[in-house]
Amino acid sequence: MLRVWHENGKNQPDWKKLRLVIAHSKEVYIPLNINQSPFNVGLPIELPELTFEQISELVKRHGLNWSVREVNSLMEMVDGHPYLVRKALYEMTRHQLSFAEFIETAPTQSGIYNDHLRRHLLNLQANEKLAEAMQEVVSKNEPIRLEESQAFQLRSMGLIKRVGNDVVPLCNLYRLYFSDRFGE
Numbered sequence: 001m002l003r004v005w006h007e008n009g010k011n012q013p014d015w016k017k018l019r020l021v022i023a024h025s026k027e028v029y030i031p032l033n034i035n036q037s038p039f040n041v042g043l044p045i046e047l048p049e050l051t052f053e054q055i056s057e058l059v060k061r062h063g064l065n066w067s068v069r070e071v072n073s074l075m076e077m078v079d080g081h082p083y084l085v086r087k088a089l090y091e092m093t094r095h096q097l098s099f100a101e102f103i104e105t106a107p108t109q110s111g112i113y114n115d116h117l118r119r120h121l122l123n124l125q126a127n128e129k130l131a132e133a134m135q136e137v138v139s140k141n142e143p144i145r146l147e148e149s150q151a152f153q154l155r156s157m158g159l160i161k162r163v164g165n166d167v168v169p170l171c172n173l174y175r176l177y178f179s180d181r182f183g184e
Contacts, residue, residue, distance in 0.1 A: 049080030062089045070099055077106055079171040087112060107176035117177050120159060124178075127153075134159060135182040138175045143168050 002022065008015035050058070052071060059066045078084035091097050091112045105111035109118070124131040133150040137159075143166030146154070151167050154160045159174055160167040169175040 047082055050082055050085055051080060055080065055085055058085065058089055062093045064089065064092065066099070073099070073103060076172055077103065078173050081171055083116075084113065084171065084173065087116075107173050107180070113173065113177075117173075120157065120174075121178070121181055123157065130154060131182070134178055137167055138169055138178045138182065 002020060005015070005018060005020060009018050009020070010016075052075060055075060056066075056071050059071060074085065074088060078088065088102060088106075092099065092102060097112070102112070106113060107117075108114075111117075124134055130150060130153055133146050134154060137144060137146070137154070143163040145166050151160065151162070154167070155162065159170055161170050169178070
């Protein structure tokens with residue numbers, strides 16, 4: 001249906017007024033037929049990682065009085081991942097979770113990301129080769145080269161980022177959690 005609307009928008013005057021915006025998460029990698037997917041048309045725009053300045057502004061907007069050290073510590077844990085940053089700020093504001101508790105529990109099953117991390121773990125456990133690839137990524141402190149299909153799938157899940165032709169965990173949260181889960 002979305003593809004038909006897109007095509008109509010290119011060719012029919014009344015449909016040219018229609019603009020479609022599709023937002024989707026990388027959280028679950030689902031193989032799609034590229035010939036039938038609504039995601040292979042238009043202009044893809046990937047949400048970039050938040051900067052130190054943007055995170056500092058969000059901290060202020062949440063009414064938190066943080067030091068530069070605390071903002072840096074948050075960035076060390078989740079980099080600038082928009083969802084992970086937002087979840088941390090929301091939970092610390094809502095539940096009066098202390099910053100120290102956040103840092104201590106974030107990469108654990110008792111932390112605020114437990115559902116998010118568990119879903120990723122279950123998806124990896126359902127694909128032995130992907131689990132092995134992710135285990136290799138988190139066990140190294142430098143970028144590593146993966147088989148391209150594995151790198152593509154892990155990147156599509158939002159678990160890694162590219163450094164040239166190599167990959168690293170998207171953030172330290174994932175390195176810590178998966179290192180523990182995979183027994184590293």
